[in-house]
């Protein structure tokens with residue numbers, strides 16, 4: 001079970017991450033708008049332009065995906081289920097949660113899933129998205145406080 005101060009730290013970490021994402025999303029939006037104004041500028045090679053734009057779209061997909069994870073983590077926090085592993089129902093552990101507030105798996109299930117994802121990813125090489133490694137969902141540096 002999480003203590004009140006652990007819950008408080010989790011709440012703050014999630015709120016902070018959500019703010020950061022929303023700010024990024026706004027910057028992405030103004031990037032897209034600037035691009036509209038620049039259409040027709042012949043100094044930019046068309047394929048580079050296209051590439052830039054699809055990178056931007058992908059980033060925003062990733063932000064949306066992350067935002068969904070953060071929002072559901074906040075819901076789980078408020079309903080008191082954030083430290084339950086969605087796979088086996090065992091407690092995830094405060095230390096792991098504080099390092100990765102959006103995680104939904106205990107360390108044992110996480111390792112199990114990573115093995116599965118690694119074998120699936122090899123088969124799906126070259127097409128579409130690679131599975132997102134969970135460890136990169138939050139900014140590095142939260143663990144060395």
Ligand SMILES: [Zn+2]
Nearest residue numbers: 085088106109
């Ligand atoms: Zn588990």
